[in-house]
Amino acid sequence: MVTTPVLPLEAASPAHICPFDQACSYLEAAGKELKLDQGSLEILSHPRKVVTVSIPVKLDNGEVRVLAGHRVQHSDILGPYKGGIRYHPAVTLREVSALAMLMTWKCALLGIPYGGAKGGIAIDPQLYSVGELERITRRYTSELIKDIGPSVDIPAPDMGTSAREMAWMMDTYSVNVGHAVPGVVTGKPLSVGGSLGREMATGRGVMIIVREALADQGKSLAGMRIVIQGFGNVGGAAAELLYKAGAKIIAVSTATGGVYYPTGLDIPALKTYAAVNRKSVVGFPQAAPISNADLLTLPCDVLIPAALENQITEENVNQVQAQMIAEAANGPITLEANQILEARGVTVLPDILANAGGVVVSYLEWVQGLSYLFWNEQRVNHEMEQLMVQAYHQVIQQSKLRQVNLRLAAYTLGVGRVAQALSDRGLYP
Numbered sequence: 241m242v243t244t245p246v247l248p249l250e251a252a253s254p255a256h257i258c259p260f261d262q263a264c265s266y267l268e269a270a271g272k273e274l275k276l277d278q279g280s281l282e283i284l285s286h287p288r289k290v291v292t293v294s295i296p297v298k299l300d301n302g303e304v305r306v307l308a309g310h311r312v313q314h315s316d317i318l319g320p321y322k323g324g325i326r327y328h329p330a331v332t333l334r335e336v337s338a339l340a341m342l343m344t345w346k347c348a349l350l351g352i353p354y355g356g357a358k359g360g361i362a363i364d365p366q367l368y369s370v371g372e373l374e375r376i377t378r379r380y381t382s383e384l385i386k387d388i389g390p391s392v393d394i395p396a397p398d399m400g401t402s403a404r405e406m407a408w409m410m411d412t413y414s415v416n417v418g419h420a421v422p423g424v425v426t427g428k429p430l431s432v433g434g435s436l437g438r439e440m441a442t443g444r445g446v447m448i449i450v451r452e453a454l455a456d457q458g459k460s461l462a463g464m465r466i467v468i469q470g471f472g473n474v475g476g477a478a479a480e481l482l483y484k485a486g487a488k489i490i491a492v493s494t495a496t497g498g499v500y501y502p503t504g505l506d507i508p509a510l511k512t513y514a515a516v517n518r519k520s521v522v523g524f525p526q527a528a529p530i531s532n533a534d535l536l537t538l539p540c541d542v543l544i545p546a547a548l549e550n551q552i553t554e555e556n557v558n559q560v561q562a563q564m565i566a567e568a569a570n571g572p573i574t575l576e577a578n579q580i581l582e583a584r585g586v587t588v589l590p591d592i593l594a595n596a597g598g599v600v601v602s603y604l605e606w607v608q609g610l611s612y613l614f615w616n617e618q619r620v621n622h623e624m625e626q627l628m629v630q631a632y633h634q635v636i637q638q639s640k641l642r643q644v645n646l647r648l649a650a651y652t653l654g655v656g657r658v659a660q661a662l663s664d665r666g667l668y669p
């Protein structure tokens with residue numbers, strides 16, 4: 241049993257499923273399976289550093305607001321801290337801490353030399369002007385200046401942020417240190433050292449993992465009925481690539497609601513529609529409207545939650561009809577729901593595997609930048625695919641070897657590698 245982390249974490253409300261407690265439960269289960277010693281488990285259950293900064297921002301109307309910005313650095317046992325920056329109203333320190341821990345296991349599972357971190361600000365970016373977002377991002381970066389860096393902690397996009405915010409972070413960091421430092425962030429625009437293939441990378445990784453899992457069941461993507469919650473960087477790219485591979489994307493949603501078309505949506509047309517409708521798919525011609533709740537329980541072959549945590553819970557899991565779920569989002573299925581799905585024989589492709597394509601191409605971007613040598617898209621995609629397919633087969637093998645579900649298999653691989661490094665480095669006090 242790990243102790244309660246010594247962190248300034250807000251108390252979780254009883255009605256709220258705490259993502260950090262869930263992350264610790266998965267770690268504990270992996271620790272038990274690996275027979276990890278108490279000391280290692282204790283160290284790995286605590287983030288190494290938690291930073292919260294005040295971000296004063298003058299809004300366009302003259303009002304001054306002070307926002308809280310977090311960066312949680314869970315572990316740098318395997319290398320520099322790595323993980324995205326989230327702008328979303330539901331961001332809390334507990335959530336960021338959980339996501340930072342997931343990054344540690346994800347990087348270890350994929351065999352890339354990084355630790356884990358995550359950052360976030362509790363804002364709805366849709367409610368701020370571009371100028372306000374730029375001021376917020378620049379001040380947040382300035383406040384974190386001593387905590388980030390190309391060999392210390394390398395942020396990247398997550399929900400609510402994109403290449404645009406990464407360019408602002410890179411510029412602010414560079415101005416503060418007095419010279420250009422492209423390697424301080426990944427997911428940058430190509431103009432400042434970004435990598436070809438990064439924008440589509442997380443969605444491409446999801447497509448690859450679903451394709452491999454279907455192939456193991458003697459199926460192919462062609463004709464599969466797929467439902468996707470979230471149509472942003474990850475959900476949008478996954479939809480596009482799965483559509484190109486011949487799958488039928490029968491329903492898609494964003495925060496404002498979804499659309500359903502049982503014979504398969506025209507994804508290129510839907511992307512164009514969302515681009516001119518404030519990123520919403522609501523009102524797309526011909527398709528029927530559907531709520532986010534109903535979308536999750538549609539009959540389909542593959543369900544891809546690509547938005548928020550805790551979407552499939554004890555409340556709705558028994559209505560979920562998909563036989564395969566690929567966690568494109570981080571933590572979309574609760575622990576209890578996961579157990580019920582496992583008992584029902586549903587294939588759950590866990591987040592730290594299914595959505596790792598993004599951080600893999602972030603790593604490839606960082607490597608290209610550090611070596612001042614840039615690759616074509618084909619090479620980036622090929623390198624990423626190799627790492628994803630290798631990790632998939634390792635997880636399947638581990639699952640068979642230990643007779644555990646795919647999540648526990650992925651966790652035992654990730655946690656096991658970090659614990660081994662911890663032991664080899666001799667970090668015990």
Ligand SMILES: NC(=O)C1=CN([C@@H]2O[C@H](COP(=O)(O)OP(=O)(O)OC[C@H]3O[C@@H](n4cnc5c(N)ncnc54)[C@H](O)[C@@H]3O)[C@@H](O)[C@H]2O)C=CC1
Nearest residue numbers: 398399400442470471472473474494495547569570595598
């Ligand atoms: N961007 C990346 O490279 C990576 C992202 N992820 C994870 O993927 C998930 C999505 O991230 P992105 O696509 O980058 O974010 P995004 O901000 O580009 O898109 C998020 C999408 O989810 C929708 N959404 C928000 N709240 C919703 C709700 N309550 N119900 C339904 N849809 C809702 C939004 O409308 C939008 O379509 C997150 O869990 C993130 O941590 C994981 C790995 C890498």
Ligand SMILES: O=C(O)CCC(=O)C(=O)O
Nearest residue numbers: 323324396398598599602
């Ligand atoms: O690309 C990265 O460095 C991190 C992506 C991320 O935040 C994630 O995988 O959840």
